Amino acid sequence: ETGVTQTPRHLVMGMTNKKSLKCEQHLGHNAMYWYKQSAKKPLELMFVYSLEERVENNSVPSRFSPECPNSSHLFLHLHTLQPEDSALYLCASSQGTVQETQYFGPGTRLLVL
Amino acid sequence: AQKVTQAQTEISVVEKEDVTLDCVYETRDTTYYLFWYKQPPSGELVFLIRRNSFDEQNEISGRYSWNFQKSTSSFNFTITASQVVDSAVYFCALSPRRGGKLIFGQGTELSVKP
Numbered sequence: 005e006t007g008v009t010q011t012p013r014h015l016v017m018g019m020t021n022k023k024s025l026k027c028e029q030h031l032g033h034n035a036m037y038w039y040k041q042s043a044k045k046p047l048e049l050m051f052v053y054s055l056e057e058r059v060e061n062n063s064v065p066s067r068f069s070p071e072c073p074n075s076s077h078l079f080l081h082l083h084t085l086q087p088e089d090s091a092l093y094l095c096a097s098s099q100g101t102v103q104e105t106q107y108f109g110p111g112t113r114l115l116v117l
Numbered sequence: 118a119q120k121v122t123q124a125q126t127e128i129s130v131v132e133k134e135d136v137t138l139d140c141v142y143e144t145r146d147t148t149y150y151l152f153w154y155k156q157p158p159s160g161e162l163v164f165l166i167r168r169n170s171f172d173e174q175n176e177i178s179g180r181y182s183w184n185f186q187k188s189t190s191s192f193n194f195t196i197t198a199s200q201v202v203d204s205a206v207y208f209c210a211l212s213p214r215r216g217g218k219l220i221f222g223q224g225t226e227l228s229v230k231p
Contacts, residue, residue: 103212108162
């Protein structure tokens with residue numbers, strides 16, 4: 005069984021839509037992350053949660069809104085996105101936030117029309 | 118500055134060839150960790166190895182081996198007798214003591230042709 009799952013795997017949305025990405029980890033970890041991976045660009049860390057508290061927010065536009073209801077679940081709520089937000093969104097988890105191995109989910113491929 | 122450089126953007130080899138992926142890092146921390154991840158076309162980053170800065174022993178796992186050289190700030194990854202299934206993007210990453218977050222290189226796209 006995959007340790008970190010993400011749904012949906014693919015998403016197409018218009019600029020006026022509202023959608024949510026879901027991530028679930030089955031590893032008993034305390035930290036969860038959202039990354040954005042655009043074509044030809046390195047991975048960009050968006051948000052970090054540790055024990056359900058947001059500990060990092062890397063200047064992400066407010067049209068991306070994270071939510072971490074418990075240590076196993078992480079959501080990314082999307083609204084009024086732009087075409088340049090089209091990317092692969094990866095979720096990861098780790099035991100702690102300092103120098104721990106991060107385990108990644110399969111990602112959600114998002115296309116904004 | 119904390120930085121990871123993977124100078125090779127794309128590498129193409131023929132099956133059964135050996136291939137080395139280079140990784141050079143920068144950090145002022147004396148305690149840090151280095152990682153390699155594999156990203157196949159499906160998109161998921163697969164963890165391959167984590168190495169502590171105090172452990173300079175090279176590591177071998179099957180066809181994979183890693184060469185950590187602190188003197189040159191490098192952590193290179195070699196695949197011996199490459200196979201088509203090794204085709205993927207490989208990322209090297211650094212986790213410094215301060216902040217602790219993963220700093221990724223740009224990735225090297227490896228294509229292994231039959």
